[in-house]
Amino acid sequence: MSDHVASTIRTPHPAGVTAGALRGATMDQEAPVREHAHLIRPFDPEFDEVGDVEMADLIADLITGLGEDVTREGLLKTPDRVERSLRFLTSGYQADVNTVLNDALFEAEGSEMVVVKGIEFYSMCEHHMLPFFGKAHIAYIPSKKILGLSKFARVVDVFARRMQVQERMTIQIADALEQALEPVGLAVVTEASHLCMMMRGVEKQGSSTRTTAMRGVFRDDARTRQEFLEAIRGA
Numbered sequence: 001m002s003d004h005v006a007s008t009i010r011t012p013h014p015a016g017v018t019a020g021a022l023r024g025a026t027m028d029q030e031a032p033v034r035e036h037a038h039l040i041r042p043f044d045p046e047f048d049e050v051g052d053v054e055m056a057d058l059i060a061d062l063i064t065g066l067g068e069d070v071t072r073e074g075l076l077k078t079p080d081r082v083e084r085s086l087r088f089l090t091s092g093y094q095a096d097v098n099t100v101l102n103d104a105l106f107e108a109e110g111s112e113m114v115v116v117k118g119i120e121f122y123s124m125c126e127h128h129m130l131p132f133f134g135k136a137h138i139a140y141i142p143s144k145k146i147l148g149l150s151k152f153a154r155v156v157d158v159f160a161r162r163m164q165v166q167e168r169m170t171i172q173i174a175d176a177l178e179q180a181l182e183p184v185g186l187a188v189v190t191e192a193s194h195l196c197m198m199m200r201g202v203e204k205q206g207s208s209t210r211t212t213a214m215r216g217v218f219r220d221d222a223r224t225r226q227e228f229l230e231a232i233r234g235a
């Protein structure tokens, strides 16, 4: 894999995120109670520039802004929990898809269609920061290389764990796999429910959104595409 490919796929660390913070980013770890001393000081634009303020403090401000009492018992640890949760849910920014792929690429022995269906994913819509989640289905026809089957889910996670729109996530998964595998053809379909539609706005409970990315023979040959769509029907 060339340096060029690596640099186009890898996403730089967002400002303020340290390796140490990420190592601590597990969901179930109990956080120490922080003192939200800043809540009683007046707003100071100099001090409150992004980067100077702890993320948990920003979350405490958010909770206060929503009309809650961030000092009551049930909410004391919430800013820290939310920070850890958000860092996990956006950990795709720190993941390097080439590292995920490189040790699991093998020489292709055949050129039959490989279908990996029903890969669960959880992402977060970038417009409302609410979850969207569902399943991804991936197929490819190998040319030179094949990829270990468990890696498809890892690749999906790299792009799902970010602030996303479903269309872009689908394309990014396809782009990364296409660059790594150089296949005869590749197809990615994602189906998702969006909480921003279900909990608010139009409140369409049963709706789901499907986006597709078809490459090579999956784009150019209707029969290949049909074979894939049949294979994932009801998955």
Ligand SMILES: [Zn+2]
Binding pocket: 125, 126, 127, 128, 129, 130, 194, 196, 197
């Ligand atoms: Zn949304």
